[in-house]
Amino acid sequence: MKIGVDKKTRRLAPMSDTNLLLTITIVVFFVMYIAAMLFIGRGFLRVQTFFNILNENAALIILSCGMSIVMITGGIDISVGKLTALICMSAAVNLDYHGGSVMTAVLLSLAIGLAFGIVQGALVAFLDIQPFIVTLAGMFFAKGMTTIVNSTQFNVQNEAFVALKNTRIYIPFLGSVNRRGVFVPAYVEIGVIVAVVAVIVLFFILRWTKLGRSFYAVGGNPQSANMLGINVRKTRFLAHLLCGLLAGIGGFVYFLHVGSGAPSHATGAEMNAIASSIIGGTMLTGGVGNIIGTFFGVLSLSTIKNIVSLLGLDDAWWTNITVAAMICIFLVVQSIVLLRKNKNS
Amino acid sequence: MTIAKTGEAGLLKSGRIFRRQIFIPIAALLALVLFNLITDPSFFEINYSLNSAGDPVLSGYLITILDNASELAILAIGMTLVTAASGGQDISVGAAIAISGSVILRVLCGDNPRPDEMQASILTAFLVSCVVSMLFGAFNGTLVAYFNIQPMIATLILYTAGRSIAAWINNNRLPIISDPSFGYFGSFLPGIPIPTPIFIAVICMIIIALVLKFTTLGLYTQAVGINPHSAKLNGINPAFIKFITYVIMGLCVAVAGFIKVTRFSTINYSVVALDIEMDAILAVALGGNALSGGKFSMASSILGAYVIQFLTTTLFKFNVSSSALPAYKAVVVIILVVLSAPAVREKLGKFWKSIQHARTGKEAA
Numbered sequence: 001m002k003i004g005v006d007k008k009t010r011r012l013a014p015m016s017d018t019n020l021l022l023t024i025t026i027v028v029f030f031v032m033y034i035a036a037m038l039f040i041g042r043g044f045l046r047v048q049t050f051f052n053i054l055n056e057n058a059a060l061i062i063l064s065c066g067m068s069i070v071m072i073t074g075g076i077d078i079s080v081g082k083l084t085a086l087i088c089m090s091a092a093v094n095l096d097y098h099g100g101s102v103m104t105a106v107l108l109s110l111a112i113g114l115a116f117g118i119v120q121g122a123l124v125a126f127l128d129i130q131p132f133i134v135t136l137a138g139m140f141f142a143k144g145m146t147t148i149v150n151s152t153q154f155n156v157q158n159e160a161f162v163a164l165k166n167t168r169i170y171i172p173f174l175g176s177v178n179r180r181g182v183f184v185p186a187y188v189e190i191g192v193i194v195a196v197v198a199v200i201v202l203f204f205i206l207r208w209t210k211l212g213r214s215f216y217a218v219g220g221n222p223q224s225a226n227m228l229g230i231n232v233r234k235t236r237f238l239a240h241l242l243c244g245l246l247a248g249i250g251g252f253v254y255f256l257h258v259g260s261g262a263p264s265h266a267t268g269a270e271m272n273a274i275a276s277s278i279i280g281g282t283m284l285t286g287g288v289g290n291i292i293g294t295f296f297g298v299l300s301l302s303t304i305k306n307i308v309s310l311l312g313l314d315d316a317w318w319t320n321i322t323v324a325a326m327i328c329i330f331l332v333v334q335s336i337v338l339l340r341k342n343k344n345s
Numbered sequence: 346m347t348i349a350k351t352g353e354a355g356l357l358k359s360g361r362i363f364r365r366q367i368f369i370p371i372a373a374l375l376a377l378v379l380f381n382l383i384t385d386p387s388f389f390e391i392n393y394s395l396n397s398a399g400d401p402v403l404s405g406y407l408i409t410i411l412d413n414a415s416e417l418a419i420l421a422i423g424m425t426l427v428t429a430a431s432g433g434q435d436i437s438v439g440a441a442i443a444i445s446g447s448v449i450l451r452v453l454c455g456d457n458p459r460p461d462e463m464q465a466s467i468l469t470a471f472l473v474s475c476v477v478s479m480l481f482g483a484f485n486g487t488l489v490a491y492f493n494i495q496p497m498i499a500t501l502i503l504y505t506a507g508r509s510i511a512a513w514i515n516n517n518r519l520p521i522i523s524d525p526s527f528g529y530f531g532s533f534l535p536g537i538p539i540p541t542p543i544f545i546a547v548i549c550m551i552i553i554a555l556v557l558k559f560t561t562l563g564l565y566t567q568a569v570g571i572n573p574h575s576a577k578l579n580g581i582n583p584a585f586i587k588f589i590t591y592v593i594m595g596l597c598v599a600v601a602g603f604i605k606v607t608r609f610s611t612i613n614y615s616v617v618a619l620d621i622e623m624d625a626i627l628a629v630a631l632g633g634n635a636l637s638g639g640k641f642s643m644a645s646s647i648l649g650a651y652v653i654q655f656l657t658t659t660l661f662k663f664n665v666s667s668s669a670l671p672a673y674k675a676v677v678v679i680i681l682v683v684l685s686a687p688a689v690r691e692k693l694g695k696f697w698k699s700i701q702h703a704r705t706g707k708e709a710a
Binding site: 132134139144278319327 | 434488492493494495497498499501502503504505506508509510512513517623626627630635636637666668669670671672673674675676678679682683686687688689
């Protein structure tokens, strides 16, 4: 860097793209939530509302983490939504019709997720087929297989599973006083714990392990990564494998939340996951992204949905239009910020 | 389209046919035709009969394929250009079709969802929907070209909001047009035995062929797709070329939406043209076009669209339920893309060469 640079450049320069976008996301989330508390009040003043957002989106958080990893390596995986539906259906059929236990259902979910990850990863990494087409085929396959496994919706009756589904973990010292003046502690479901653990583990993997750093290197510039001695194909394969595994975990968490199998489950989850990743500052071109950002991306997306429905704009189209507008604003802001930054440096 | 014409024999000899772009859709089509010939030759029967209105019509699986693939073929035209110029795909076409269909019905019906007669001429409605679709295309194009947002992400916005906007245009009502002349465009013109959508698709293909032949659009799109920077140095405005391909995509969407609406004379916002964007992208990929942009072959893409419809119709014929259909489609798609993967094609080409060598060796001996 030259010595004579102006103040602005010097202030911006130490911040990498990843951190800059992450900061924007977190600030926007808090501003939005605090504004909702101030101007809407009602539900947003209760602690449980926040934890409900977590409860409902635990699966989406896990799916989005997988999506972010694939996106960081410069790929995409649009099969995760339908894959979740397939996992729900398979696990439900296993529990209720084939006398499976919760353990076999978990193993089955992970196995399906891993199988998809391995096949898609191999096709993308070793045969050089575009990730979009491979995972598109994966999406079609999962969609069709779900109805082949079972074509109707049904609720799972298995007692051990229902008990697990209804398990609530109470958070000490947090809660709100209801109308009768009784203190109701806030709770989360098991899925949230899984999601938070996944976010923390992945954050550490991406930041401090060789594998994590090679994801960024491959996504940023595959040729230079290759020259640095990183096995590009293997890294891409592992990214898809990890995404498949996370889809397996996320699929079971989703199943744990809804407790039923249906072909229409998790419709559009892949697009929500992509949207969350983008809001969280991951770029589709690869090399830029952060798991913490993705986590806040999911929270922002669902907060805005909650705000829209609390405002009484309950007509079906408002939610979609606001979410789209939000993605649009985020994209334009990101693009302007990055363009200006590139010009400055 | 950019490949020089060589003798068929020369192609076979050098094993170059495996590397030619249009080889993939043709091979897929031949495989499907062969499969149907073996299992049930009656697949190719075409019947000539009178329909309920007393007009002579052609029917049969082949006609169904040509008829139903019309929208997809038209979308494939736009998708090919978008892919070539911007190196990404427009995933909003399904939602955009819902919007354009909704606009047509809104213009024709006015405020009354069940009008006895249409409030405007069909041409007016179509032109209005063209303008609206091109505006939405321009919106996508602006995000992609001027804000440098990846196409898939930029079009994700319209993908999310499109069907909601379509419902909002008609206040969430489902208008039905009872005038039979509206339905002519989606089925048969009186007295003509061939379905009208086929004519519309053919007209679109002729137009795009003329445009590619007599304007520099094709050349500029490829130049921008291969390297926007050097295109700029050569005096092309990459942003504008990208922008214009999205506007053309909007026009294709309007035509496809028009066919979709006239088929049923009504619209269902949440299911009309559902997942058609995936099929359109698939058509481009099956045509052997790189989804990362650059060179393209329009003929291959359009043929790819017909291959997809051929596959769908074949599966329907074997009583595969429509909800299970995607699984079979996925298997076929995977086989096709694996066969057309560069690594595999290279091996195939070498294999072909070694066969040729063995044969010439024998002849010499």
